[in-house]
Amino acid sequence: MAFSRRRFFALAGTTAATLVVGDALKGLYARAQGTAITTDAYGPLIPDPNGLLDLPRGFQYRAFSRTGDFMSDGNSVPGGHDGMAAFAGPNRSVILVRNHELSPNSTTEVIGNRYDEFCKGGTTTLIVGPDRKLIRDYASLAGTYRNCAGGPTPWGSWISCEENTSTPETTPETIEQPANSGIFVPNPNKVSKRHGYNFEVPALRRPKNGTVDPVPLVEMGRFNHEAVAIDPRTGIVYETEDQGDSLFYRFIPNQPGNLQAGGILEALKIKDMPKVNTKTNFPVRKSFEAEWVRIEDYDPDKDTVRKEGFEKGAAQFARGEGIWYGNGEFYFCATSGGANSGGQVWRYIPGRNAQEGGTIELFVEPNDKSILDMPDNIVVAPFGDLILCEDGDDDQFVVGVTPKGELYKFARNAINDREFAGACFSPDGQTLFVNIQTPGITFAIWGPWNKA
Template identity: 45%
Template sequence: MSISRKQFIQRAGAVALGFSGLHIFSGCAATRNINPEAISEAFGPLRSDPKGIMDLPEGFSYKIVSRFRDKMDDGFYVPHRPDGMATFEGPGGTTILIRNHEVNAARGGDESAFGSDFALAEKLSEEDFYDYGVNRNPGQGGTTTVVYDTENQQVVRQFLSLAGTLRNCAGGPTPWNSWITCEEIVMQPDDTYAKAHGYVFEVPATAEPGLARPIPIKAMGRFNHEAVAVDPESGIVYLTEDDGEGLLYRYIPNTPGRLLDGGTLQALAVVDQPRMDTRNWKQQAVAVGQTLDVEWIDLEDVDAPEDDLRYRGFEDGAARFARGEGMWYGNDAVYFACTNGGREELGQIWKLMPAGPQEEHDKLELFVEPNDGTMIENADNLTVAPWGDIFVCEDGDAEQYLNGITPEGEIYKFGRNAVSTSELAGATFSPDGSTLFMNIQHEGLTIAITGPWNKAKKWG
């Protein structure tokens, strides 16, 4: 076993204490009176949207922030398939929203920021892209940044902020005001792309147009990355893997807040239960509300040219999870979704609680496993609301809902995709708590939701 969280915090010292940000996400201490079958209408029933975009409770409304193919302020187009997002405090009370785009393989540039045949790519140099591709066929994923005025509910500007990556699905905010964006794909160079993919990248939260340095953080592993969450006390980064045989990872950086300085990648294992299968597919290995002591296994050869990190980690004793997806830090814990977990393979929400000063082990709790598609179907992206509830986006086969879960485990419906069966993605609150941003992915829409949030339990 490697260094513990407690030892790392002691080693990090004042550096970790200097972290700022994420303040609205971490204030509520959750209770654990789990009741996953209790449905609560915390904000009231959903009302049909006359415009047919998003059904919301009475008093709430949405505004379309941007659409696929909108022309941005830097002259590029808004790419397609908006996915994971996070917000940061911007200048003059504005909100900086960084947005992923899950655009995958070559499609002639039509879904990218650069238009048909990548014509606009010539505005940039090859060094601005992580992967410029073979014969000018750059990676079409990446991130865009939206500067938003929540007081007037207006876009100030939007621009491309990372170029040349592939299938940027989710990620997570850091306490040092950046977004970690994750490639949900593993591939070697071929006749289309010139570089290997399957990495994470860091994008600074800036209000002025500009591109992040496209440097992969290879020490954080090469696998089918999904999301990350950062413990603001220690700077440790937790990572999910979108694979039916995936692991749950953590990255201990050599220097807190400087991920490119290198670090140690580890996988979660259950104490005295090596190679636990948490998926609950064939048998109920973990009960809802059950808490497990966990430890961490050091991983070797994390660049994994054979894409076998999950297999090697499992053989060494790591626990197996059913498609780890959305992840967020809040309520002094890390919540993460496993999209296909549970007896009916309809999803699980887990809660990882880092060890306190007097505790030997971190704790892992199966927070919610409804096994009922009318409650939650295939949880994906998630976030923690300012008052402590978890908001969960669905990526199922039929109607798609935005669900709320109280810290006690009560589930309620907050929104419904009324325009299509597209997955919902990227739910995240503005730093001032006034606005919930979210994507309707296949429609290429980013929306901002406002309303009487003070109806929520435990607000303020």
């Protein structure tokens, strides 16, 4: 999907990736110390009589697109609802492109033009009306492996990320089961192609065959991808990796707006701190200069991209997951960072161009799982807060962080203890869309956002 440079920058301000964020957000880190500060920004959560979603008073939701429902293309809604983004559609509609984190042995699957005949992950696309009711839905990417998160582009597409690096060689057709039994059975996770890539899914047009031609964006790297966010000024793509010793990457495209044209993959290094592990004992609120080291072997046979970067001095992060762009800055979660592995949020401010390294700082680290328990997906709200999706133990919450650095519970999963995912706002900023991964349900939430 090629775009002219003029077209790219014309579109840069029109999608959910570039929601305007108030200057107050920059004051967020002023009180984000190791000791967390909490607030009842919207008041206490009210138990939901339907047992789905507890919200503050004055807010309401609509639930739709549940696993097993029939879609407009005749297929069933697959499970594993995960990362998601919202785009402006015709007639005031909202287009959602949603990931499905499914493995070859999953009980549900995305049906369509497959990248890998054995894999069941991919994306579905949902058209939601201005009344927040589902108009239609259909499969849009199929045959990929564990599509966890991703990110919207300024030119109106979704980058879907595979969180798996399986190859045909690493998943033989049969496995010994149980171990040392001499009995070999079909391998439920067999694959026919290499995995660990990103795929692009257009939001504003549906391919003729229903699903996109699944083309891996190889030069963006082969690793356990989690999420991406794009700088609309430069077209540089920032990428997270879900590993305990993950790196933070950027992809400099040869042609901004055309990721299939290839580019350069790099990993972030903190100046004068080579090979630093940022999980614990890292100062909060202190800004560090960033440098970038080039990844030469971006498509290795084994999962070694992060090993190459670390040997060149790149910084390690404890499970990089959700990332979002807002107001010229990037915020990403290190899900198991911190002294209690309860999670961190990092803030990266890019330079004016690829030659400038930018700065990075540890933004939030509460170290109290009753306040924040392993944040995963993240979105910068149009009113300035960060909205975090928990993927921890026990009860799961959507957690907000105010411009003053105060954390609050905004929503609770009243069904079970499974994770929230895919938080994103409608282009008009009035509706928060979010998923409960299992059983897969998508919610539209609205109410008095300006109250806080």
